[in-house]
Amino acid sequence: MKKSNQTLIANVARSLRSSIAAATLGAGALALPSAALAVDFAGDRIEMVMPFKEGGGSDTWGRFYAPLVAEQLPGGPVMVVKNIPGGGSTSGANQFQLRAKPDGRDVLASSASTMFPYILGDSRVRYDYKDWAAVLASPTGGVVYVSADLGIDSVADLAKLKGQDLKFASQGATSMDLVTLLALDLLDMDVKAVFGMKGRGEGRLAFERGEVNIDAQTTSAFIKKVQPLVDEGKAIPLFSYGVLGKDGKIKRDPNFPNLPHFVEAYEMVHGEAPNSEAFRAWKSFFIAGYAAQKGLFLPKGTPEEVVQAYSEAVAKVIAKPGFETEAEDVLGNYEQAVGGDAQMMFAEALKIDDAAKAWIIDWLNSRYSAGLEPSAD
Incomplete structure (x- = not known):
C-alpha cells in the first residue's frame, strides 16, 4: 500500500509538472521562464x-x-x-x-x-x-501638403509646379526638416527654404498667412491643425512619409490609408522605384526622424x-x-x-552606407552651407 501511494504521488507530480509546462507555453512569450x-x-x-x-x-x-x-x-x-x-x-x-x-x-x-x-x-x-x-x-508620422492656390489636386500633378515660386518655412537644414527638404528635392521640386522658424508650428502659421506655400507637419499636428484647412479647400495633401514595416520596407501610414507614402509618390513622379545614394540617405533620416x-x-x-x-x-x-x-x-x-523590433528599426536607420553619407553631407554643404565636415568613413 505504501509503494502504491508513492507511485500515485509520483504520477501526480509528473502530471502537475506537465500541466505547468503546457500552461507556460500557452501563455505566450512574456510568460516564458527567462534569465530576466x-x-x-x-x-x-x-x-x-x-x-x-x-x-x-x-x-x-x-x-x-x-x-x-x-x-x-x-x-x-x-x-x-x-x-x-x-x-x-x-x-x-x-x-x-x-x-x-x-x-x-x-x-x-x-x-x-x-x-x-x-x-x-x-x-x-x-x-x-x-x-x-x-x-x-x-x-510618428508626417504629411507634406501645399497651398490650394498652386492649382494642383494631388502629387500626380507635381509637373504643374515647374517654374512656380515654391517656399517652405524651415527650422534648419540639419533639423528634422532635412527629411522634408530632401524628399522635395528627390521629387524634382525646386523649393526655396525660408530658415529661422523655431518649430513646425511657426512653419504652419507662415503657411496659413500665405508667406510659404509648402509645409509638413507630424501626424497629430496635421490632424488637429491642418485637416480643417484641407476641409476648407485651402490645403492639398501630397503624401505621407509612411511607416516602417517589420520587413524594413516603407508602407502606408495607417492614419492616412488613402494617401500615398513617399516611395509611392516618387514612383508616380519618376516611373520607377528609388534606388540612389540620395534615397538611401533619405531613408536613414526618415527612420531616425519619424519611424x-x-x-x-x-x-x-x-x-x-x-x-x-x-x-x-x-x-x-x-x-x-x-x-x-x-x-x-x-x-x-x-x-x-x-525589444528586437526596436533594435531592427534603429539598425535600419544606421545602415546608411559610406557613399550615401558622403552624398548627404555634400548636399547639405553645397545646397544649404551647413558647414559639416566631409565624411571620414
Missing part, C-alpha cells in the same frame, strides 16, 4: 537621462513612460527623469555614453535630434548608438538578462488594457516597437 526573472530592482532608483529641457515633446514622452515601465520591472523600482539639455541633445547623450553603468539603473531617452548629429558625424558627438541596446522605439523618432536605450555592456527584463516590462506596459487610450495624446495612433 533573476533580475530584481526592488528598492532601486533608476535614472532616465533626458538630453532635453523640461516640457518638450521628448521630455513629455519620457515622463509618460518612466512610471509605467518602472512599475513593470522586477521589484517595481522608482524611475526618475534627469534633464541634461545642451548641444542639441548631444551633451546628455555624451554623458550617458561616458558615465552610465551597465546594471539597468541608467537608461537614455533618445530622439531624432540625438540621432541626426550622430549620423552626420557632428564633431560634438562622443556617443555611439551601436554600443547601446534599444528596448523601445516610438514612431523610430524616440527610443529608450541601455548602455554598453548591459547583461542580456537586464535588456530582456526591460523589453518584457515595456511589452507589458503596451499590452495593458486601456493603454492605447491613455497614450493617444503622447504617442498617436502608432504601434510601439519593443
Whole structure:
C-alpha cells in the first residue's frame, strides 16, 4: 500500500509538472521562464537621462513612460527623469555614453535630434548608438501638403509646379526638416527654404498667412491643425512619409490609408522605384526622424538578462488594457516597437552606407552651407 501511494504521488507530480509546462507555453512569450526573472530592482532608483529641457515633446514622452515601465520591472523600482539639455541633445547623450553603468539603473531617452548629429558625424558627438541596446522605439508620422492656390489636386500633378515660386518655412537644414527638404528635392521640386522658424508650428502659421506655400507637419499636428484647412479647400495633401514595416520596407501610414507614402509618390513622379545614394540617405533620416523618432536605450555592456527584463516590462506596459487610450495624446495612433523590433528599426536607420553619407553631407554643404565636415568613413 505504501509503494502504491508513492507511485500515485509520483504520477501526480509528473502530471502537475506537465500541466505547468503546457500552461507556460500557452501563455505566450512574456510568460516564458527567462534569465530576466533573476533580475530584481526592488528598492532601486533608476535614472532616465533626458538630453532635453523640461516640457518638450521628448521630455513629455519620457515622463509618460518612466512610471509605467518602472512599475513593470522586477521589484517595481522608482524611475526618475534627469534633464541634461545642451548641444542639441548631444551633451546628455555624451554623458550617458561616458558615465552610465551597465546594471539597468541608467537608461537614455533618445530622439531624432540625438540621432541626426550622430549620423552626420557632428564633431560634438562622443556617443555611439551601436554600443547601446534599444528596448523601445516610438514612431510618428508626417504629411507634406501645399497651398490650394498652386492649382494642383494631388502629387500626380507635381509637373504643374515647374517654374512656380515654391517656399517652405524651415527650422534648419540639419533639423528634422532635412527629411522634408530632401524628399522635395528627390521629387524634382525646386523649393526655396525660408530658415529661422523655431518649430513646425511657426512653419504652419507662415503657411496659413500665405508667406510659404509648402509645409509638413507630424501626424497629430496635421490632424488637429491642418485637416480643417484641407476641409476648407485651402490645403492639398501630397503624401505621407509612411511607416516602417517589420520587413524594413516603407508602407502606408495607417492614419492616412488613402494617401500615398513617399516611395509611392516618387514612383508616380519618376516611373520607377528609388534606388540612389540620395534615397538611401533619405531613408536613414526618415527612420531616425519619424519611424523610430524616440527610443529608450541601455548602455554598453548591459547583461542580456537586464535588456530582456526591460523589453518584457515595456511589452507589458503596451499590452495593458486601456493603454492605447491613455497614450493617444503622447504617442498617436502608432504601434510601439519593443525589444528586437526596436533594435531592427534603429539598425535600419544606421545602415546608411559610406557613399550615401558622403552624398548627404555634400548636399547639405553645397545646397544649404551647413558647414559639416566631409565624411571620414
